Amino acid sequence: xxxxxxxxxxxxxxxxxxxxxxxxxxxxxxxxxxxxxxxxxxxxxxxxxxxxxxxxxxxxxxxxxxxxxxxxxxxxxxxxxxxxxxxxxxxxxxxxxxxxxxxxxxxxxxxxxxxxxxxxxxxxxxxxxxxxxxxxxxxxxxxxxxxxxxxxxxxxxxxxxxxxxxxxxxxxxxxxxxxxxxxxxxxxxxxxxxxxxxxxxxxxxxxxxxxxxxxxxxxxxxxxxxxxxxxxxxxxxxxxxxxxxxxxxxxxxxxxxxxxxxxxxxxxxxxxxxxxxxxxxxxxxxxxxxxxxxxxxxxxxxxxxxxxxxxxxxxxxxxx
Numbered sequence: 001x002x003x004x005x006x007x008x009x010x011x012x013x014x015x016x017x018x019x020x021x022x023x024x025x026x027x028x029x030x031x032x033x034x035x036x037x038x039x040x041x042x043x044x045x046x047x048x049x050x051x052x053x054x055x056x057x058x059x060x061x062x063x064x065x066x067x068x069x070x071x072x073x074x075x076x077x078x079x080x081x082x083x084x085x086x087x088x089x090x091x092x093x094x095x096x097x098x099x100x101x102x103x104x105x106x107x108x109x110x111x112x113x114x115x116x117x118x119x120x121x122x123x124x125x126x127x128x129x130x131x132x133x134x135x136x137x138x139x140x141x142x143x144x145x146x147x148x149x150x151x152x153x154x155x156x157x158x159x160x161x162x163x164x165x166x167x168x169x170x171x172x173x174x175x176x177x178x179x180x181x182x183x184x185x186x187x188x189x190x191x192x193x194x195x196x197x198x199x200x201x202x203x204x205x206x207x208x209x210x211x212x213x214x215x216x217x218x219x220x221x222x223x224x225x226x227x228x229x230x231x232x233x234x235x236x237x238x239x240x241x242x243x244x245x246x247x248x249x250x251x252x253x254x255x256x257x258x259x260x261x262x263x264x265x266x267x268x269x270x271x272x273x274x275x276x277x278x279x280x281x282x283x284x285x286x287x288x289x290x291x292x293x294x295x296x297x298x299x300x301x302x303x304x305x306x307x308x309x310x311x312x313x314x315x316x317x318x319x320x
Contacts, residue, residue: 002055003156003288004048005037005275010137015148027149028273032251036152036276038137045078045155046087049133052157053092055288060159062127067159069098069125071116073108073132073280075309076139077101080189088131098125105184105308106247107174108132108280109156110316114172116160131157132280139186141207150250151208152276156284172304172316173229177222183214184309219249222307223257226315230303231261234317238262242300242320245290247307248272248282257305269295280308287318296320 012024012034028034039048049072057064072085079087085099104111109132116128133155140151160169187193188205196202223246231238241263246254251272258265269290271282278285283304290296300320307313 001158001288002052003285004051005154006039008038008040009035010038011035032272033276034273039135039153045133045135048155049088049131050091052155056157056159064092067127067129069128071112071130072101073112075103075105104312106279107306107308107312107314109284110172110306110314120162128160130160134279134281136279139208146210146212147208150277152278154278154281154285156281156288168319170317175313177311180218180311184210219253219307220256222313223305224260226305226313227261230315241303243267243302245269245287246305248277
């Protein structure tokens with residue numbers, strides 16, 4: 001595993017300049033976020049992904065020439081066409097590999113892991129890079145108090161192989177709730193609205209928007225359901241789980257999930273205070289950070305869980 005973040009730190013105090021009626025204590029209480037990383041104008045998501053991949057390769061003791069595929073999870077690639085996975089393959093110097101992007105919003109990396117797992121089990125590939133990179137700051141409205149404080153930039157990667165030793169990835173549980181399609185979206189930038197018709201209000205369609213109460217409600221349910229379904233499918237009890245590595249959505253959401261599923265909040269790996277919500281990158285970043293900090297022991301049962309725009313839900317088990 002490996003992860004990477006931009007060097008540029010954006011503290012709450014900087015964002016609060018646009019919201020004089022709010023306080024830093026309120027933001028921390030509502031979100032758990034104290035700061036986040038925002039890429040500078042000359043930084044790219046592809047380059048950030050490459051740094052995360054290089055860390056993962058070094059940890060795995062592998063050379064990039066051993067890789068035969070890249071699965072990239074992102075909701076904001078550097079450009080719409082071609083896939084950012086192809087740009088990463090070129091940057092890494094492995095142009096003759098399978099490469100494609102996946103967009104399941106904040107659940108993207110877990111969706112990509114399951115695709116990669118299926119590819120390896122089916123014989124499509126032997127060694128895969130499953131990577132995500134998000135520069136969410138590029139599509140966050142700095143004047144929208146519902147989203148301005150939430151999002152940060154980052155990248156995370158894992159090397160997925162069919163080896164008989166190492167950390168064991170079990171099947172991911174993937175589902176969704178398209179009835180909540182409108183709860184979080186960016187309606188501009190696609191074929192229906194490829195660019196602003198005029199200057200001004202039309203730009204609002206090119207920023208992420210969120211129905212906060214709806215997202216909170218369905219996220220608590222979605223996270224909890226995926227954890228409980230993973231426990232049921234793997235025939236485990238809550239007390240057997242060493243760690244939960246969740247999508248870093250919001251501290252209040254995850255504290256509510258902890259109570260609902262009966263797993264102490266102290267077992268939730270949380271990086272939201274320093275990195276914010278980095279969408280699809282957040283699970284991979286939290287996993288990489290926890291491994292770097294030495295939190296995991298051999299045999300630890302680790303649950304992943306995520307809720308993303310769409311809505312998309314994902315959960316699963318990793319045995320360390």
